[in-house]
């Protein structure tokens with residue numbers, strides 16, 4: 001029996017794919033089709049794939065040409081598959097001519113004629129609505145947003161607004177944004193969505209106004225510092241059929257998502273403890289981050305990052321939370337929080353004036369996961385066990401400032417009308433707002 005193998009993304013399955021699969025099948029008796037995993041595509045820089053891996057597998061199956069479908073997860077897998085399945089022929093479209101000659105060592109490599117005039121890229125472009133985003137607030141993070149958005153298809157930054165007009169005008173020139181607006185209403189009239197990156201205390205009003213105007217909102221983290229406000233905003237978004245998403249970049253990082261999925265699948269047993277820390281010590285105390293009137297301090301500034309792994313892994317149903325802070329000039333320069341769950345205890349530490357090791361450790365009944373500092377930009381993690389031979393290391397690519405992943409998810413939610421993203425569920429975002437509220441109200445709160 002002659003076995004043939006071929007690989008592809010097979011997004012928005014089209015006639016070119018069908019012809020290719022038929023030609024590949026005709027080369028032998030048994031056809032194996034490797035379909036790329038979503039994470040694998042993201043790592044290759046293919047951020048715009050429309051169908052998820054399950055949909056793409058179903059589409060390939062429906063052609064009737066594949067005898068077996070496998071998932072392509074990592075670079076170098078082709079060699080492993082060829083040996084594992086005892087493959088005779090590796091077939092791929094002629095657009096890859098020469099690129100897979102290295103596989104000749106393991107089997108015969110055939111480049112098949114590609115169907116002219118059609119591709120997934122073309123179909124995506126034809127059907128893609130371009131989401132016009134207005135940037136609200138021209139601070140540090142906003143200046144990273146614009147270049148990052150250029151890596152995501154289906155989105156363009158079309159305007160900018162800041163209470164300080166001069167700042168907005170400079171931002172427009174510096175980032176080549178087509179317009180700046182003197183009023184927020186004016187910006188809202190001219191965009192489909194806004195990215196709110198203003199100081200925390202203005203998020204609620206700005207997000208609410210945009211949602212009520214029927215605009216999608218991507219709001220910097222912490223979205224709001226109050227659970228009722230968070231609930232209200234999500235309710236308005238749903239009633240207006242628009243997307244509201246909290247822009248927590250760690251939540252969208254591919255490696256972090258893989259870590260969460262692996263831990264939830266039980267690779268380290270039952271999770272009993274999560275410890276996450278993050279500190280950024282700044283000398284300049286005149287920054288907004290140290291201003292009590294602008295919700296400065298470690299908890300509001302950094303808290304939503306370490307809260308993320310705790311809430312994602314152990315849920316929103318903790319029994320109690322104690323907070324311990326060292327306060328200077330009206331803001332917490334250091335806060336430690338201890339969550340008690342039914343069968344687990346978790347803690348986090350954040351510091352703007354205290355330095356600590358910034359790692360993430362998830363302890364389980366069979367082993368633990370260690371993500372070294374800076375874990376909030378996860379590109380590497382380890383699973384460790386009593387028997388060190390079982391330890392495993394995982395490496396990922398982290399592109400640029402990492403905002404492209406959250407922008408891509410935001411656009412994908414808009415295009416596919418998904419109100420809640422699995423990366424950061426609405427209830428998880430509300431739970432974070434609730435923790436911020438507890439801190440603001442000084443409940444179960446101890447001053448050091």
Ligand code: CTP
Nearest residue numbers: 008009010016020092093114115118119120121
């Ligand atoms: N293919 C083909 N003819 C086309 C498009 C794709 O023969 N018009 C082949 C590719 O050469 C590859 C397989 O189909 O062997 C899967 O390709 P994939 O990358 O999924 O399809 P594209 O349409 O090229 O996707 P994209 O535009 O995202 O690169």
